[in-house]
Amino acid sequence: MTLTHRLATREDLDALRALMEAAIAELQKPFLNEQQVASSRTIMGLDTQLIDDGTYFVVENDGELAGCGGWSRRATLYGGDQTPGRDAALLDPSKDAARVRAMYTHPLHVRKGVGRLILSLCEDAARREGFARVELMATMAGEPLYRACGYEAVARILDDRGGAPVPMARMTKAL
Numbered sequence: 001m002t003l004t005h006r007l008a009t010r011e012d013l014d015a016l017r018a019l020m021e022a023a024i025a026e027l028q029k030p031f032l033n034e035q036q037v038a039s040s041r042t043i044m045g046l047d048t049q050l051i052d053d054g055t056y057f058v059v060e061n062d063g064e065l066a067g068c069g070g071w072s073r074r075a076t077l078y079g080g081d082q083t084p085g086r087d088a089a090l091l092d093p094s095k096d097a098a099r100v101r102a103m104y105t106h107p108l109h110v111r112k113g114v115g116r117l118i119l120s121l122c123e124d125a126a127r128r129e130g131f132a133r134v135e136l137m138a139t140m141a142g143e144p145l146y147r148a149c150g151y152e153a154v155a156r157i158l159d160d161r162g163g164a165p166v167p168m169a170r171m172t173k174a175l
């Protein structure tokens with residue numbers, strides 16, 4: 001098994017959407033009921049701004065798309081292009097935390113270190129831009145990965161913008 005990585009491009013969009021749908025549908029099942037998984041589709045997913053910013057990574061396993069995820073120097077904390085309330089304002093590395101965004105591993109490639117690899121790429125890139133802290137909004141499916149990588153939960157919310165309330169945890173880590 002060889003994991004390789006590169007920046008995502010707009011040519012990856014269809015494959016990324018399919019991967020995210022598989023991850024949302026399959027990997028959230030142990031944590032959420034059917035209504036909550038449906039509701040998740042409104043508040044999660046692809047943010048094309050990250051691709052345009054050059055801050056979104058793709059990981060391939062022996063050449064096959066295995067996962068994706070990125071970071072951001074912009075204010076939006078989580079959500080896809082379709083999620084209401086987005087804010088593209090630039091953050092200030094001297095006082096704000098960079099964001100970790102839209103982490104998804106294909107169900108056929110979980111627990112191979114794809115998520116861990118993407119997180120380290122994001123943290124390295126944010127550190128290089130002068131950020132001293134990263135922050136994210138974790139799904140219940142994502143929280144074990146972030147905990148394993150040194151993130152701490154600082155707040156818990158229920159997001160009901162998609163219908164059924166979905167539990168999420170705001171998490172942070174010093175770089």
Ligand SMILES: CC(C)(COP(=O)(O)OP(=O)(O)OC[C@H]1O[C@@H](n2cnc3c(N)ncnc32)[C@H](O)[C@@H]1OP(=O)(O)O)[C@@H](O)C(=O)NCCC(=O)NCCS
Nearest residue numbers: 027104105110111112113114115116139141142144145148
């Ligand atoms: C969260 C997600 C990206 C994790 O991806 P992954 O590539 O399987 O994660 P990794 O293989 O890098 O896991 C690294 C470590 O995190 C922890 N971890 C990851 N998934 C876990 C799980 N389901 N249960 C318990 N621990 C888990 C483990 O400590 C793991 O190390 P180990 O496998 O050596 O025990 C994937 O489960 C996913 O796509 N979930 C659905 C979409 C989602 O909710 N994304 C998060 C948005 S905030």
